[in-house]
Amino acid sequence: MRGRSRINRGLAGAMLASSVLAAAWIAVAAADSGSRKSPGSTTAIARAMHATTSYRDIAVARRAGYALLKDANGVACIEMTGMPKMGAMGIHYAKSALVGDGAVEVTRPEALVYEPGADGKRHLVALEYVVVKSAWDAHHSARPSLFGHTFNFTPSGNRYGLPAFYSLHAWIWKDNPTGMFSMWNPTVSCATA
Numbered sequence: 001m002r003g004r005s006r007i008n009r010g011l012a013g014a015m016l017a018s019s020v021l022a023a024a025w026i027a028v029a030a031a032d033s034g035s036r037k038s039p040g041s042t043t044a045i046a047r048a049m050h051a052t053t054s055y056r057d058i059a060v061a062r063r064a065g066y067a068l069l070k071d072a073n074g075v076a077c078i079e080m081t082g083m084p085k086m087g088a089m090g091i092h093y094a095k096s097a098l099v100g101d102g103a104v105e106v107t108r109p110e111a112l113v114y115e116p117g118a119d120g121k122r123h124l125v126a127l128e129y130v131v132v133k134s135a136w137d138a139h140h141s142a143r144p145s146l147f148g149h150t151f152n153f154t155p156s157g158n159r160y161g162l163p164a165f166y167s168l169h170a171w172i173w174k175d176n177p178t179g180m181f182s183m184w185n186p187t188v189s190c191a192t193a
Contacts, residue, residue, distance in 0.1 A: 041147040044106045045180075048127060049172050051107035056124045056173070058093070061112050066093035069111065071159040077116060077190035087186035089169065090115045090125055091193065099165075102135030104144045104151075115174065116193040125174035125188060133164040146170070149181045 079088035
């Protein structure tokens with residue numbers, strides 16, 4: 001009987017974890033109901049959530065090779081200065097090997113975006129998909145897209161000191177009233193960074 005109860009507890013734990021992930025995905029999808037999505041985007045969002053759940057623990061993200069990204073002025077928490085109603089992006093942890101590989105994959109975001117909390121912890125709020133323009137354009141005739149959304153373009157001479165690049169934020173871990181794929185989130189703040 002002991003073996004059976006261990007199996008039942010393990011199965012119950014797995015079912016609970018699946019239920020929590022499903023509930024989180026449903027909440028994100030419901031909050032983003034005003035955003036345009038392609039038919040396959042909800043499946044892609046679920047795949048992205050599943051692939052990044054462990055990165056809610058920043059120590060896991062660091063062990064996976066994600067490192068703190070600062071802008072050219074040494075600022076880690078990215079906000080829209082002079083336009084506080086736009087909000088912020090947050091603190092980015094990027095994996096340089098992914099940024100430079102010229103590929104875009106739903107389950108392998110180039111950057112993880114965290115919001116500094118009043119508790120001193122960093123909370124995963126978004127994923128950012130980034131590809132260097134020259135690496136992408138060498139093999140493609142159009143901008144990259146994911147979740148039915150075309151990436152934004154940032155020219156060289158940007159605040160990050162990066163060459164021209166394409167990027168797309170996906171606010172899958174925190175609601176964004178301006179849309180799941182907006183660059184800035186008015187509910188994110190760098191005040192406690």
